[in-house]
Structures are given as C-alpha cells and as structure tokens.
Amino acid sequence: MEKPSSNTDEAFPAFSNFSNLNCIDISSPDIQKSVSLLKQACLDSGFFYVVNHGISQEFMDEVFAQSKRFFDLPMSEKMKLLRNEKHRGYTPVLDELLDPDTQVNGDYKEGYYLGVEVPEDDPEAQKPFYGPNVWPFADLIPGWRQTMEKYHQEAMEVGKAVARIIALALDLDGDFFDKKEMLGQPIATLRLLHYEGRVSDPVKGIYGAGAHSDFGLITLLATDDVLGLQICQDKDANPQIWEYVAPLKGAFIVNLGDMLERWSNCIFRSTLHRVLGNGQERYSIAYFLDPSHECLVECLPSCKSEKNPPKFPPVKSGAYLSQRFKDTHTDLRSYQKH
Template sequence: MEKPEISSTVLNCISLSEPDIHKSVALLKQACLDSGFFYVVDHGISQEFMDEVFSQSKKFFDLPIKEKMKILRNEKNRGYTPILDELLDPDNQVHGDYKEGYYIGVEVPQDDLQANKPFYGPNQWPSEDILPGWQKIMKRYHKEALRVAKDVARIIALALDLPSDFFDRPEMLGEPIATVRLLHYEARVSDPSKGLYGAGAHSDYGLITLLATDDVVGLQICKDRNSVPQVWEYVAPLKGGFIVNLGDMLERWSNCIFRSTLHRVVLDGKARYSIAFFVEPSHECIVECLPTCMSESNPPKFPPVTCAAYLSQRYMDTHADLSSYKNHTKLTITMNYIIYFHFEKLLFFRGPNTKRPSKKKKKKKKKTFSKWE
C-alpha cells in the first residue's frame, strides 16, 4: 500500500520591519484564523548569531550521554530530556518521541523568592570546561528571542482589538515563563502507520512559540484536528526566519477565534535540529476569555485558569515522571549502548543497528504516562 502524498502548506510572512502596521496586523490575523502558523522575518537576530547558536546546540547533543544525564531535567523544567522522555500523542505512538532536548528558562537565582514558584529558578548548565562560552551564548539567545516574541505579541494584541501593549503588562510578559528548548531528532525514518514519530501530534501550551530550524523538512501541521481522516501538510523551513505558531493559552484567551493547531514531526532518515522558544505569561497570570472575544451569542468556552496550574498539568501529562529516573530507572551506559530499565522491566534498548521496540508492548508503555485531551 502506497503512503499518502503529503503536500506543503503556504504560510503568511510577517516582516517586523514593515512600516505599515495595518498590513502586518491583517496578515497575522488571517494566519491566526486560518492555520495558527506564520513566518516572521526581519526580526533583528543576525544569521551569523543564529548559525552559532545551532553550532553550540549540536556540540551539546554530541556530548556523551553520561555527561548529558548529569544535568537531567529537574522539577523547575530546566535541563536535559533524553530520547523517548516525552510522549505527546499516547493514542497513536508506540513509545516516546525520537528526540532529545534541553530546556533553558528565565534565570532566577536560588535565593530569589520567585525561585519557590513552579517554572522559576536557576538554570542547569554544562560545565564551562566541557563547553566554554556555551552558557553566555544561550543566555544571549534567550534575551534576543524574548524581544522578538514581545514584538510579535504586540501585533497579536492589535489583531484581537486590544491595545498594542496588552501583553507587555507585568502579569503577562513582564515576568514571563519563557523557555528555550534545543532539540535534536535522531536520524530515523518515521512511520505514522506504525506509531513511530520524531514528535507525536500535539498543540503547544502557551501564548506563542518561535521555532528556528535547520534545512531538514519534518514539521507537519493539521489545520482541522476534527477532520476524518486528518489532513497533514509540511511546513517548509525558512532560513533567517522563525516559524511562529499560536499556543493553547492564546486559543483560550481568544475563545477559539484564533487557533492552536496540531503539529508533529515526521522524519525521513536525516538528523534534524531545531530550537523552540515557548512563550508563556507569568506564573500568576489568569488566562480567561478576553472581553473583545465574547458576546451573548459567543460566551466564554473555557473557565479561567492560572498559567502555572495549566502548564504544570500539561508538562506532567507528557514528560516521563522524574521519579522514574531517580527511584525506578537504572541507566546503564556502555560505549554507545543505552539501556533503560523501568520498574525492573526493559523499557528501551538502544545500540548499533537496534530495531524498534515491539508494538505488542504498546499498552504497557502507555501506562507509565498520563493521558491528556
């Protein structure tokens, strides 16, 4: 049986140097109503610096697994996430994503009162002896990406008939939960018919996501998640630009007028690198329907929720429980072999010429993760 042909979608392109703000608002609004995805260019981050960030990202992922596991993701959602750690679409995946990642958030000192809150705290960093200058480059990228995100958020505010500085307020992006996630997808071939993905189908959780990618195609979007069958389209990489998508919080704020779209990564056997920047409001921010997005005939579709509560549940539902690493997981590393034992049972083995885990174990594996709607 031949695999269905996947076409490429066409996205609007927003220039942050466009002098006609009305043109930018119109293009962005159309994109938010249609697919929830668009490109952003002329953002002020040089191509030279972007190339350096990608180079440093590759250097980290090239480290021995033993070094990367020293800075395993902690309860503040900072640090390294191994292959298979994240299960985004448990109904359709036989196991977690074929990707590894690294989270970098807003730097909050340990002695700061804010550090007691979820998603706030100090970052974990690889040793300067191993990756000299790495921390400085990533901190700079975080700062630059946040600036771009705020510029995009101002156009979004105007598209929602709000003041342009609506999202600049302290409870919004004044003290945001903004997170860089470096990503490396293994050089594997995905097969959706067998439940094998670089990243399973999901929507992002926050306000917006800025995505920088290499030139390897893999990102797919589904504009209508309720269609049967679902129709998937590739999103082409854009050198020098960001792929921007709306998150679930913005969909809630807009009362589903703007769309948080399903997307996934399907690999063709080439390694793929990307850098996501997840933009969420402050810890205490209450996400509720905006006054410009409700009416008597269109009342709020969601109850109010705090940003921290919403994010905590979503991360809990998709990432492996940290206690499984600390209390129940034995990690054996020998050369380039990695064996994960979960509750004394073989969960995953990786080594030269390793075949994928048996699909017969699908149901058992799903029990180690929570399901989310």
C-alpha cells in the same frame, strides 16, 4: 513558495503536500499590513513566518553550532544534566510522549530546557518553571552558557514584538500583553532539540514528535533545512490532512498555543502539529513565550458576545502549564530506578 528539495517525499508519498503560510515582516513600518496578515494566519492555520526579526543569521548559526556541540557529548555527560522538577536541563529520547493515543513509544528526540534565570535564594525561585538553570561545565563547551543566555534575551524581544501585533489583531491595545502580570514577568522557555536519524512511521506509531498543540501563548521555532514539521489545520477532520511546513532560512516559524486559543475563545487557533523523521538528523530551537505564573487566562472582552459566550473557565497560567508538562513528560523517579 518554492518546494525545498528533500528525500522526504519518497519516504512519505502520502504526506507530500506543503502548507502556504503568511510571512510577517517585523521591521515593516506598515503595521496595518502586518496586523492583517497575522490575523488571517491566526484565523486560518495558527502558523506563520516572521522575518527581519533583528537576530542576525551569524548569531543563529552560532546557536545551532553550540546546540549540536551539546548533543554530540557522550550520553554519560548529558545524563549528568538530566532535567529537574523545574524543567531545566536534558531530556533524553522517549522522555516526552505528546500523543499517547497514537504513539507506541515517546518522541524520538532529545532536548535541553533553559528558562528565565532566577537565583535559588530568590523567593520567585519557589515557583514552577523559575529557578537557576542547569548549565554544562564551562570547560566542556566553552561559551555555551553565554550564547544561550544571549539568545534567550533576544528571542524574548522578538516574541514580545509578535505579541503586540497579535494584541492589535484581537482589537486590543498594542501593549495589552506587555503588562507585568502577562509578559512583564514571563515564563519563557528555550528548548534545544535534536531528532535522531530514525525514520518515522505513522502507521506503526513512530514519530519524531507526536501530534500536539503547544501549551502557552506563542512559540518561535528556528529550524535547520531538514524537512520534518507538519501541521493539521483541521484537527477534527477524518481523516486528518497533514501538510509540511517548509524551512525558511532566517525566519522564525511562529505558532499559537492553547492559552491564546482560550484567551481568544477559539477565534484564534492553536494548531495540531507533529514532526516526522526521514532518516536525516534534524536540529531545531523552540522558544515558548508564556505569561507569568499568576496571570489569569480568561476570555478577552473583544472575543465574547451573547452568541459566543466564553468556552473555557478562567485558569492561572502557572497551574495550567504545570499540569500540561506533568501529562506529557516521564516521571523523574523512573530515571532514579535505572
């Protein structure tokens, strides 16, 4: 892949190598080729591109434009929409701390969480991550809610299509993850992200987003053309080697989460990644597709043997995600003090 032009190399000469990721064409009739490419990507790095996914570039541009309109609002307006205990709404800069061992402060990014819309009077709304979304007033950003709801639905279909290829790559039935208790009633979270123009400095512990692996099943990431995302293919290496993932217009960057690593008994890997700021503003849109609250994540039959017994105890999806969010986000009570 041609190396994109960016001033990032000058900012970080020690981190100027690029990762070479496989590209999966979702629309390809050659399903075996897609399975083979995806399987290799999941064994190697846990990251790959997905193209021809069915979401038009025109609509993607609109989603990014609407995201920018929100983040351009005055802070006083954004704080009225501060995230709630269901993880819906606005997250200010430094709200999230993903790598406490290396970061001096939290992440230098702001975000906005949107999930599956469940009315408040629905019994399902009692579960973590379910409930009504927090929406900006319609007259503040016209069409914003309609755009985000449409994107949430379309991204979910792409995610489910990717999950079917992952199932085949794990020697499972293609519809394995489609079951009601898995992606039939998913915890699906859309997160708009804006990285301010602060320059990251790993030596001083300043990051756009600290090093972490994602919590759930898979993440679909759409980015603008500003470089920033890095992956570390071997988290146990010393020193760790970080590679940039080049933005690819019209593609999703897809990565596996920790739940899939548990399911696959570490055969497929959730990979450490982080974001370095280089002085430019950067926008991205992450879509986290995770199984339903009651889904029991335990070692798949095709991923264990006498020589490779299960490495993790079974865990309920909702409880696991709740704990991971609690570990990485600022306690909401601290905002009330201010």
